[in-house]
Amino acid sequence: EVQLVESGGGLVQPGGSLRLSCAASGFTFSRYWMSWVRQASGKGLEWVANINLDGSEKNYVDSVKGRFTISRDNARNSLYLQMNSPRAEDTAVYYCAKDNGPTGWIVWGQGTLVTVSS
């Protein structure tokens, strides 16, 4: 069964740091681009970042550039999102998703909640 399981969410202070993880199973992780997509409570969806097969290419939405870093470990079938200097507006459920390029994302995790608050 194809599965993505996120972890690492929680409460973080503005200006702090948090690392999200996503464990992939049921497919050849190293053959796919991967993404993080977020959803603020009661709000819509926003793509955050994606990463290519070997981690050499990374893309970010403007609002997180310079603060968040996406990475992957193909040996561990894992995707990460390092969140530095988070802001209140970064509060959201963060989904890990298997990237299908311009047609979106077919496989999604269950999400992990990040709350940025003092």
Place this chain on the structure above:
Amino acid sequence: AVMTQSPLSLPVTLGQPASISCRSSQSLVHSDGNTYLTWFQQRPGQSPRRLVYKVSNRDSGVPDRFSGSGSGTDFTLKVSRVEAEDVGVYYCMQGTHWPHTFGQGTKLEIK
């Protein structure tokens, strides 16, 4: 590209049709000739699920009561006969321009 959906709330009687509109601020025709307009469904308490990609292609397991249509900047998702399991929020998304962007979502509920 800014994606604008309407209506934002859609009360529908069971068994009746429903239609959701999605408009893009730019043409979604890619230089490769494809139009990358995707529809997602998010049921209450669940992760999003892709329903339709490249305007009108249904994903595996998606009931044929769901259909997508449109071109250029105007797109529509139709449900021929709404069932109880269709309750949720529907999002359009464009993958033609970078970054990929979503509409605000349309909440479909049973009247």
